[in-house]
Each structure stands twice: as C-alpha cells, then as structure tokens.
Amino acid sequence: MGDNDQRSACHECDDYRISRRTLLRGVIGIGATTALFGTTLVQTAYAAAPVGNVLVVVSLRGAADGLSLVVPHGDAAYYKARPNIAIPATKLLARNGFFGLHPNLAPLMPLWKAGRMAAVHATGLPAPNRSHFAAMEELEDADPGSAARIGWLNRLVGRDSSTNVLRGMGMGMSTPITALYGPRATVTTASVDDMSLAGAQDNPRRTTAMRTTWGAAPGEIGRGGRAALAAVNAFAPVRASAAQPANGAKYADDDLGRALAASARTIRAGVGVEVIAVDHDGGWDMHTGLGTLEWGAMLRASQSLSQNLAAFYTDLGSRGDKVTLVTISEFGRRVKENANYGLDHGHGNVMFVLGGGVKGGYYGKWTRLAATDDADVPVTTDYRSVLAEVVTKRLGASTATVFPGFKPVTVGAVR
Amino acid sequence: MSEARAAAPSPAAALPATLHHTARTLGKPAAAVKAAVYQPISILAPEDLHLVNRFTGGWTPALGRQIAAAGGAAGWFAQQLSASAPDTFYQATAAWWTSNTASTSTLLARDRKKTEPIWEAVANYERWCLARRIHSERQVLETMTAFWENHLHVPAEADAAQYFRASYGKTIRALALTSFERLLQVAVTHPAMGCYLDNAQSTKKAPNENLGRELLELHTVGRESGYTENDVKNSARILTGYRVDVWNTWNVRYDPTAHWTGTVKVLDFEHPNTAADGQAAARAYLSYLANHPSTAQRIARKLAIRFVSDAPSSELVDRLAEVYLANGTAIQPVLLELVDSAEFRAAAGAKVRTPDEDVVATYRALGANLRRPSAATPAANQILWQTTALGMRPFGWPRPDGRPDQAAAWVSVSRMLASFQIHQDMAGGWWPTAGVTYVQPAARLPIPTIAFGDFVDHLSRSILGRPATWVLTKAACDAIGCAPTTTITAAHDVIRWKMPRLLTVFLDTPTHMTR
Numbered sequence: 001m002g003d004n005d006q007r008s009a010c011h012e013c014d015d016y017r018i019s020r021r022t023l024l025r026g027v028i029g030i031g032a033t034t035a036l037f038g039t040t041l042v043q044t045a046y047a048a049a050p051v052g053n054v055l056v057v058v059s060l061r062g063a064a065d066g067l068s069l070v071v072p073h074g075d076a077a078y079y080k081a082r083p084n085i086a087i088p089a090t091k092l093l094a095r096n097g098f099f100g101l102h103p104n105l106a107p108l109m110p111l112w113k114a115g116r117m118a119a120v121h122a123t124g125l126p127a128p129n130r131s132h133f134a135a136m137e138e139l140e141d142a143d144p145g146s147a148a149r150i151g152w153l154n155r156l157v158g159r160d161s162s163t164n165v166l167r168g169m170g171m172g173m174s175t176p177i178t179a180l181y182g183p184r185a186t187v188t189t190a191s192v193d194d195m196s197l198a199g200a201q202d203n204p205r206r207t208t209a210m211r212t213t214w215g216a217a218p219g220e221i222g223r224g225g226r227a228a229l230a231a232v233n234a235f236a237p238v239r240a241s242a243a244q245p246a247n248g249a250k251y252a253d254d255d256l257g258r259a260l261a262a263s264a265r266t267i268r269a270g271v272g273v274e275v276i277a278v279d280h281d282g283g284w285d286m287h288t289g290l291g292t293l294e295w296g297a298m299l300r301a302s303q304s305l306s307q308n309l310a311a312f313y314t315d316l317g318s319r320g321d322k323v324t325l326v327t328i329s330e331f332g333r334r335v336k337e338n339a340n341y342g343l344d345h346g347h348g349n350v351m352f353v354l355g356g357g358v359k360g361g362y363y364g365k366w367t368r369l370a371a372t373d374d375a376d377v378p379v380t381t382d383y384r385s386v387l388a389e390v391v392t393k394r395l396g397a398s399t400a401t402v403f404p405g406f407k408p409v410t411v412g413a414v415r
Numbered sequence: 416m417s418e419a420r421a422a423a424p425s426p427a428a429a430l431p432a433t434l435h436h437t438a439r440t441l442g443k444p445a446a447a448v449k450a451a452v453y454q455p456i457s458i459l460a461p462e463d464l465h466l467v468n469r470f471t472g473g474w475t476p477a478l479g480r481q482i483a484a485a486g487g488a489a490g491w492f493a494q495q496l497s498a499s500a501p502d503t504f505y506q507a508t509a510a511w512w513t514s515n516t517a518s519t520s521t522l523l524a525r526d527r528k529k530t531e532p533i534w535e536a537v538a539n540y541e542r543w544c545l546a547r548r549i550h551s552e553r554q555v556l557e558t559m560t561a562f563w564e565n566h567l568h569v570p571a572e573a574d575a576a577q578y579f580r581a582s583y584g585k586t587i588r589a590l591a592l593t594s595f596e597r598l599l600q601v602a603v604t605h606p607a608m609g610c611y612l613d614n615a616q617s618t619k620k621a622p623n624e625n626l627g628r629e630l631l632e633l634h635t636v637g638r639e640s641g642y643t644e645n646d647v648k649n650s651a652r653i654l655t656g657y658r659v660d661v662w663n664t665w666n667v668r669y670d671p672t673a674h675w676t677g678t679v680k681v682l683d684f685e686h687p688n689t690a691a692d693g694q695a696a697a698r699a700y701l702s703y704l705a706n707h708p709s710t711a712q713r714i715a716r717k718l719a720i721r722f723v724s725d726a727p728s729s730e731l732v733d734r735l736a737e738v739y740l741a742n743g744t745a746i747q748p749v750l751l752e753l754v755d756s757a758e759f760r761a762a763a764g765a766k767v768r769t770p771d772e773d774v775v776a777t778y779r780a781l782g783a784n785l786r787r788p789s790a791a792t793p794a795a796n797q798i799l800w801q802t803t804a805l806g807m808r809p810f811g812w813p814r815p816d817g818r819p820d821q822a823a824a825w826v827s828v829s830r831m832l833a834s835f836q837i838h839q840d841m842a843g844g845w846w847p848t849a850g851v852t853y854v855q856p857a858a859r860l861p862i863p864t865i866a867f868g869d870f871v872d873h874l875s876r877s878i879l880g881r882p883a884t885w886v887l888t889k890a891a892c893d894a895i896g897c898a899p900t901t902t903i904t905a906a907h908d909v910i911r912w913k914m915p916r917l918l919t920v921f922l923d924t925p926t927h928m929t930r
Contacts (some may be wrong), residue, residue: 027535047430061814086618133816149488169835174770174806175824176834188827195828198836199919209894210835212886217925221767224826229837231828277678283814287625299781321722339621345628 004273039244053394054267056276056312056325058155058256059177065333065343067377070119071103071149072366074098081336083291083296085343089322098369099362103293103301106182107310108354116313117321117362118413120386122348122364124331124379132285132346137328140179142384143404152402156391157170157275157349159401165227166234170268171276172259173270180277185223187231191222192243192262195235197228238269255307256280264315269325274395280305284329288340296341312349313355324394324414327352328383335375348377351386357394357414364411381411389414421503422759440782446741452862453869455561456876463488464752464880465763467720470495471554472882473776477714478554487694492754496592496747497557504551511546511795512539515585519578525731526578533577538799540581541809545798547787548775559591559746560584561771562721564810566633566714568817575661580810583607585930595714595744596705603630603701606659606667612815615659617651619675627651629815630704640709644683648817649712653686653700654692669694682707711736715749719919722753723761725821731758765930768824771930773834774798777841777922780878784852793850801840801847805833838922843915856914857905867909868894868899878921891920 070076072090074097092100094112100122101112111117135306137143142152157168170176170188180186191196200206207229214225224338245264251257259278264274282301290298305327313320332349350364364379391397393415399408431742437620441773457480459467466488467474485491491638494500511517513535517525525531531539533759544564548557564587569576576583583605588600602608603626609615613628627650631642640649656674671691681694684703704710715735719727734756735749742748753759768776778785778798802808808831812818819825840846844853861873868883873890875883883891888899892914895909909917921927 095853130628130647132814164824167422168730172829174829175819175826176827183825191829194832198839199916201918203895204915205894209890212890213920213924214891216886217926218766219929220822220826221925221929224822224828224831227826228828228831232832287623288616332588338623339618340616342622342623344614344624359929362611406747 005157006211022128024140030084048133048213050323052328054274054276054323055156055178055390055395056260056263056278056323058260058278058280058325058327060284060327060329061136061279061281062283062303063329063331063333063345064284064349065134065286065290065298065329066329066348068290068332069102069302069352070121070195070350070362071100072121072369073096073100075369077335077369077371077375081369081375083337085292085337086295087293091293096362098366101372102298102302105300105306107306111310111354112319112360116358118357118358118363119361120351120353120354120363120381120411122366122377122380122411123351123383123386124348124377126349126379126382128376129331132330132345133156135177138385139328139330142179142387142402142406145405146171146405147179148182150182151177151179151275152387153179153275154184154186155404156395156397156402157186158182158184159397163358164234164272165230165265166273167274169266169273169277171263171278171279172255173279177277177279185227187217187227189231191258192235192238192265195230195232195239200232204392210240214317234271237271238266241265241269245311247314247317249311250316251311252304252307254282254304254308256282256304259309259313260308262314262317262321267316268319268389280327285339286333286342287344288342290337292341309354316355322356324356325352325354325385326359326390328387332377334373335377336371336373346376348379351383353386353413357390359415361413364412381409382406385409386413422880439886445788453865453873454861455872455882456861457483458876458880458882459488461881461928462760466492467880469759469766470558470754472548472557472772473779473930475481475779475782481552481842483803484761486681492555495553496750498592500553500556501554502551502553504546504550505547508543508546508550508787511832512543513569515543515581517581518558519582519667522578532834534572536579537571537810539796540584541802542796542799543581544584544809545771545775545802548771549778549785553908556591560588561749561809562718562833563587563591563598563602565812565817565820566717567598567608568812568815569607569611569721570813570815571808572610572813573607573799575659577605578665579605579607579610579667592746594742594746595739596702596709599634599705600698600701602636604652604657605695606657608662609657609659613848614651614654614657615661617655617658618673619652621649621657622651622655624648627654630654630794633816634683635713636707636709637713639712640682640707643668646681649681650700650796651699652677653679653681653688653693656697659663660739671717691712705771706740708736708740711744712738714740718749718753720820721766722750723756723759724765730927750892764926766930767825768928769820769825770807770830770834770850773805773928774837775802776930777838780927781841781923782854782877783841786850786852788850790849791828791849795850796849797847801837804837806830834928835919838927839919841917845915856910860903860905860913861908864902864904866899867895867897867901867903870903870909871899873923874917878918879924879926881926887924890924891917894920 003036019082071087071092089104094101097310140151168186174190176188195412217225222395246259251261263276282304284301286297289296316323329349332346333343334346367378384403384406388399389411391402454814482488482491485494522536526533551557586601613623614626617623624647627915628647632638633649652675656669658670674693715732719732738752739749785795813831831924871888872883895913
C-alpha cells in the first residue's frame with residue numbers, strides 16, 4: 001500500500017468534505033493519507049443472541065468492476081483512465097461529493113434510501129491476485145495459514161453442535177462452491193423442485209431400498225447419497241410451500257433470479273437455514289465490451305443484479321430484517337480501460353451489504369487512484385473485515401472460528 | 416472393487432433366511448437349485464473392468480466380447496490407441512446434425528435466418544460428443560478427446576467462440592492421442608480460443624491479457640512455475656496477431672499489423688520477436704511451454720486425477736511427467752505408464768462419474784441405442800438436457816479452468832437426486848421416448864423361468880459388469896418385495912410393470928455412479 005499512500009495527496013478528501021458533512025462524525029484517528037467514508041455514527045450495542053438470522057452470500061463470479069457499480073466520481077483519475085466507459089457524474093444515483101451508484105441500480109434505491117444498503121469500497125484480498133481461480137480459492141478458503149481445504153462458510157455453519165442438515169446451503173448451483181467445502185455437511189441444490197427422491201412419492205419401498213444401498217456406502221459418493229436422502233426429508237416443508245414470490249416481487253428470468261427466489265422461499269419455510277450461497281455468473285469478466293450507458297455487458301449484469309436483489313427483499317417483506325445479504329467478487333478490475341472497451345483483472349472492489357442490521361451508506365477508506373496501465377483500486381479494507389462484522393453481529397459467530405488468525409478492523413456497516 | 420463396494424458380512428440375524436441362502440450360493444457359480452438352468456454371462460476380470468471403466472463410457476456386454484476378440488484388455492487398449500482403428504460411428508454420425516459439418520459462414524447464415532440459432536449449433540456439437548461417447552467404437556479416443564476439451568476448455572456458451580466451437584472440438588479430437596505440443600499449438604491459435612479469451616481482438620497497442628494469462632496459469636506451466644505479471648504481459652504480446660473480425664466479417668487471419676514486436680521474455684523463454692509476422696515466435700513460445708517441466712507436472716497430475724484418483728501420489732505424477740518429457744510430450748507413452756502403475760490398479764471405483772459420464776454410462780448400462788434424430792424431440796437431442804438436469808452439460812462449465820474433476824464437486828445433494836431422477840426416467844423408458852431403442856423388460860430374462868436372486872445377478876452382470884453383491888440383492892428385494900427364491904417369468908409383475916423399479920436399484924448405486 002506504500003505507493004498508493006504516497007499518491008494519495010488527499011484532494012479527494014477535500015472534495016468529499018465539501019459535500020459530506022457527516023464525514024468525520026464518530027471517526028477518530030484517520031491518517032493523513034486516507035479518508036474514511038461512511039455514515040458511521042455512534043456504535044450501538046447489538047442484541048446478544050441473534051436467533052433466526054440468515055446470511056446470504058452472492059458471489060459475482062469473474063469479478064465485477066466495482067468502479068462502475070459504485071463510481072468514485074470525485075476521483076479525477078477515474079475519468080482520465082476511462083475515456084470511453086466512465087459513467088458521467090450527472091447520471092449517478094445516490095450521488096454524494098465523491099461516490100455515486102450506477103444508474104442501473106435504480107431498483108435498489110428504495111433500500112438505499114431506507115438506510116438498508118451499504119457499499120463498502122476498496123475491499124479485497126490483502127495482496128493482489130490476478131488469477132480468477134487462485135483468488136477464488138484464497139477468498140473462499142479464507143484461512144491462509146492452513147493447507148486444509150475448508151471454506152469459511154463451512155467453518156461458519158460448523159461452529160457449534162447444530163446438526164441441521166439445511167443450516168448451510170448452496171442455492172441455484174449443482175457444484176458446491178469452495179466457501180462451502182469442508183467437513184460440516186451442507187446442501188447444494190439447483191432448485192427447490194430438485195429436492196425430492198424420484199419414485200418415492202407413490203412407493204414407500206423405494207426409500208427402504210435406497211437406505212439399503214446407501215446406508216454403508218463408502219467414500220464421498222456414499223456420503224453424498226446419504227446426505228441426499230436426509231436432505232429430502234428435511235426440505236419437505238419448502239417443497240410444500242407456495243412457489244409464487246410474495247408481495248408482488250418480480251425477479252429477472254435468469255439464474256440469479258431463480259436462485260434468490262428459491263432462497264426466499266426456503267427462508268420463509270422455516271427449515272433452519274442460516275447461510276445461503278448464491279452465484280451470479282452474470283458475465284462479469286468484462287475484458288471486452290463492458291460498454292457504456294448505451295450498450296454493453298455492464299448494463300446487462302448490473303440490471304440483473306439490482307432487479308434480483310430488490311426483488312429478494314420485496315419477496316421477504318418484514319422477514320428481510322433478519323436476512324443480511326453480502327456481495328463479493330474474487331477481485332476487482334483495473335482502473336484503466338483497455339482497447340476493447342473492457343477491463344483486465346485488478347484488485348480492490350466494492351462489496352454491497354443489504355438488509356437486516358445494515359447501516360446504509362458508503363463505507364471504506366479511499367486511496368487516490370492512478371490512471372496508469374497497471375493501476376488497481378488499492379485495497380484498504382480486507383474483505384474479511386466486512387464478513388466478520390456480519391457473522392459476529394448477525395449470527396453470533398466468532399471471528400477466530402470463521403477467519404482463523406485474522407484481526408478484523410471495524411467497518412461500521414452492520415449493527 | 417466389488418469386494419470394497421460390498422458391505423461387510425452382516426450378522427446372520429440381520430439377514431432373511433432366504434436371502435442369506437442365496438447370498439452364499441451366488442458366490443458359487445453353477446451351484447444351487449437353479450444353477451442347472453441359469454448360466455451367468457461372462458464378465459471381465461476386475462482389473463480389466465477397471466481399465467474399461469476409466470477409458471470408456473462404461474461397461475457393456477458387447478465391449479466384453481470386443482475385448483475377448485482382441486485377446487484381452489491389453490491388446491484391446493493397444494488397438495484403441497492405434498490411429499488406424501475403425502472410426503465408423505464418428506463418420507456415420509457427423510451428418511446427424513447439419514451444424515457439425517458446416518463452415519462458419521454457413522453457421523452464420525443459418526443463425527441469421529433463424530433456421531438454426533448458434534446456441535443450437537453448439538448444442539448439436541455437444542449432442543454429437545455424447546452420442547459418440549455412448550456408441551463410438553473408438554472409446555479411448557472419445558475419452559481422451561473429452562479430457563483435452565476440458566483441459567483446453569472453451570465453454571459452449573462463449574459468445575463469438577460459438578461460431579468455431581465444433582471445428583475446435585473436431586480439431587482436438589484429431590490430435591487427442593498425439594502430443595500435447597501439437598494440441599497446444601493448434602488450440603491456442605484456434606479462433607474458438609481466440610474469441611473466448613479475447614486474443615482475437617488483441618492489438619499491439621493494448622495487448623489483451625486474458626489468453627496470455629490463462630495459457631500460463633491453466634493450459635501449461637501453472638502459477639507454481641513462478642511467472643510474473645511481466646511474463647503475463649509478454650505472453651499476451653507474443654500472441655497478438657491471431658485476429659478474428661468478430662461480429663463483422665468473421666474473417667480469421669493472422670494480421671502482422673496487430674502483432675507487437677520487440678524482445679519478449681517469459682520465464683526462461685526469450686525471443687527477439689522482430690518480425691511483424693510473429694507466428695514463428697508464437698510457435699517457439701508454445702513449444703517451449705509444452706515442453707516445460709512445470710507443464711509436464713501439470714498435465715501428469717491432471718491425467719492422474721482423471722484416470723487414477725482424486726489425490727494421486729507425487730511419485731506417480733513425477734514418473735508420468737518424466738515419461739511426458741522423455742517422449743516429447745507424446746500422450747500415448749504417458750497413458751501406458753499410467754495404466755501400468757500399481758497405483759492405477761489399486762484405484763478401481765475411486766472416481767465419481769461426472770454428470771455427462773453418468774448419462775453416457777446409463778445409456779450403455781441399459782443398452783439404450785440412439786438413432787439418427789428425426790422425431791420432434793429425439794433422444795439424440797434430449798440427451799443434452801439430461802446432462803443439464805444433472806448440473807453440467809459437456810461444455811457447460813462457465814469458466815476457462817474446465818469443470819472440476821474431484822468427487823467433492825459431484826456429490827452434492829442436487830446432483831445425487833438429479834441422477835436418481837434421470838436413472839428412473841431411463842429405466843422406465845419415460846424420457847426420452849423418441850429416437851431411442853430400449854431393451855424390453857421380457858428380453859431381460861436370460862431364461863424363461865428364473866429365481867429372483869439369479870435374475871438380480873444376471874442384471875448386475877449385464878448392467879454393472881460384475882456379480883450381484885449381498886447389498887445389491889437385498890436392495891432389489893426391498894424395492895420389489897420379492898425374496899431371492901421368488902420365481903420370475905414373463906407373467907410376473909417384475910416383468911409386466913415393475914422393471915423400472917428394479918433397474919433403478921442397479922443404477923442408483925455407488926458402483927454405477929463411480930468408475
């Protein structure tokens with residue numbers, strides 16, 4: 001971070017102060033080289049024993065461009081580095097003196113205005129890693145000191161003696177993500193309807209025969225077979241529930257929409273789900289054709305994201321107060337656009353935190369961007385600090401269990 | 416492996432007396448009451464079944480006869496590796512779908528006219544791959560084609576790459592048993608890969624890093640080789656020039672004006688790269704990468720994970736890597752070394768079948784024969800949706816690292832339940848129904864009158880290539896409500912309407928779902 005700190009002469013701080021009087025309220029000891037953005041007020045005590053709270057983690061795979069989603073219009077380098085794809089400040093939503101949201105996030109504005117949506121900028125892995133795959137592994141394993149392939153969501157749902165098979169789920173996917181890998185059994189399913197045993201509805205012998213086959217079957221396949229038979233039972237209330245989204249929620253007709261609709265239905269059915277992982281393979285890896293406000297991949301991806309997240313909270317209604325949703329990417333993208341209206345792999349990114357317990361607004365320390373070919377968004381907040389805040393305050397988990405050896409810093413986005 | 420799969424002997428008290436009796440007598444061929452009539456079909460020795468399970472779409476009695484005709488598994492494997500082996504099914508089925516033999520301009524025209532949207536053309540290529548994996552006589556070639564198509568992965572839904580996808584796959588197949596260097600040279604410069612990883616639009620002014628990076632990270636040396644971000648940049652620079660005029664004329668050409676010139680260095684590779692035509696530099700670079708020890712390790716490990724176990728020993732990987740390097744990246748010597756290893760022989764049943772492998776194996780196990788698609792929803796087309804239902808069509812993995820190949824990825828609740836559903840659909844002949852020939856229930860009776868226990872053994876040999884175990888026999892009894900001694904004829908419920916229930920007992924097993 002040394003170089004980045006050097007560059008940060010804090011012009012942006014000045015810009016920001018002009019328009020955002022709340023800047024320094026409640027913030028103590030900010031260094032001269034960085035500024036803290038946020039609506040941090042007085043830290044309120046949180047309820048000691050959260051019950052029935054749910055965490056939904058939406059992974060924006062391929063890596064979203066955080067600078068397009070939450071635009072630092074107050075940083076001149078953003079416009080210098082992106083002559084073709086930068087979004088004009090006048091088009092931004094929820095604009096303050098420094099940041100603004102992509103116009104396609106309009107469906108989320110009711111949540112934003114209600115103070116139920118936070119954007120934490122310049123988050124990411126502690127060191128740059130431009131490989132999708134290595135970055136995803138590191139991000140989701142989240143235990144750099146250990147060679148064991150255990151994901152942070154697996155540690156989270158395995159933190160105590162709970163044996164509910166549906167406590168941790170991957171929704172809308174057939175292959176469990178790395179964050180769910182590990183010794184604690186979790187359930188990954190493509191849809192609600194998939195959670196049934198073919199042939200068992202009208203034939204009780206079927207289940208008996210399957211128990212004979214799978215009861216002592218060895219290896220991973222044996223564990224998989226037994227988990228499937230157990231999960232079908234536990235999931236029955238969800239299958240019996242209404243498939244129609246509630247409160248007139250309108251999801252997009254895409255994978256993310258289906259996964260979030262299934263998640264809301266599962267949460268409503270009260271089967272004890274606590275953690276749901278959802279993937280958004282929404283074409284975020286925009287090396288080419290990220291585009292502008294008239295055309296391109298960012299329009300499509302941001303529309304899907306915002307419409308679906310908004311529909312999810314509409315669907316949940318008042319239950320949404322118990323459900324906290326976090327978005328995450330394996331890395332951010334380069335500051336400077338390439339020759340194809342696209343962006344190569346970068347480092348820092350934005351994380352959105354929505355719903356239950358969220359204190360809305362912009363968060364994160366900002367270091368002035370550079371407009372050079374290789375410039376990244378410098379990471380000032382380890383992504384684990386954001387996640388740690390959610391899992392400790394909302395789920396009552398300990399940071400030491402979920403992120404071994406990690407010392408989080410306070411972000412302030414969750415109460 | 417059947418020993419490992421069978422449950423440990425249970426206390427006799429847990430076993431119905433009739434079942435206990437049969438379980439014992441089943442172990443003695445040509446014994447017991449019905450033995451005079453029931454003749455078990457011949458199956459392979461366990462080690463040969465293991466080879467077959469790893470290098471084909473799955474056991475069939477017909478395959479057993481081919482292996483016998485070849486003088487055994489080793490002779491059969493050598494035949495399969497030979498370039499001159501007959502390839503009739505591939506040739507005969509290339510025209511089952513127009514798109515698989517069409518040029519890019521034809522694909523474009525058909526896409527524009529909506530006679531065949533491009534996604535459908537790619538879907539047809541995947542269907543052809545699945546049909547070949549079921550029925551091709553070149554089973555080992557199809558297996559290796561699938562391996563390389565996954566290693567050098569270009570997803571089915573990769574926008575511009577779709578117009579070149581079938582061509583890409585056929586190119587890989589033609590080289591799948593040659594050398595990795597030949598494969599790499601052709602794959603990396605192919606317009607499908609260029610379009611997918613953006614090299615087709617890369618310029619000398621701003622080389623696009625996508626392919627240059629994945630070439631190092633995924634296709635060849637891997638991150639452990641220690642390349643730097645500067646190496647990635649140079650990798651991208653070397654590859655500039657292989658252009659496709661996407662979404663316009665679609666011309667594929669090497670454009671010297673787009674090639675970045677100047678000295679390049681990647682790891683220990685250096686090239687002056689002075690010529691505007693950088694193809695020689697690119698060839699030298701790809702050759703260097705293919706022959707790099709880190710690439711040897713990467714390919715060796717990937718082969719070992721595919722064909723041996725999820726966690727192969729470093730000794731085996733090292734040995735395969737040595738053979739790879741000693742033979743100029745030739746593939747066949749590595750495969751022969753692999754199947755000759757004790758580690759391979761000890762790994763029977765240790766791999767979970769991926770979704771596409773499950774569907775292919777299910778067709779083979781049931782003796783379901785695809786026909787040329789002509790009906791509205793023929794099986795040869797529906798088969799793609801069957802793999803989708805299981806969570807992964809052949810080239811559906813959305814990222815360039817190719818679909819995972821270890822058990823943890825393929826034993827999710829969703830996948831297990833979806834497999835059970837597909838097994839039932841096919842056991843009943845309920846989906847797909849058109850363009851496929853299923854074995855009729857009565858035709859599964861080896862003799863007109865047979866004890867249920869013997870019938871289970873017969874089906875186990877036909878479907879799974881091995882004798883019935885105690886657990887399998889018990890599960891069949893549970894599923895149908897028969898005892899092993901129950902007499903089965905064509906008039907019995909098992910034949911008249913319960914056959915789907917019985918067949919799922921064989922398909923919904925760890926045995927069928929592993930290889």
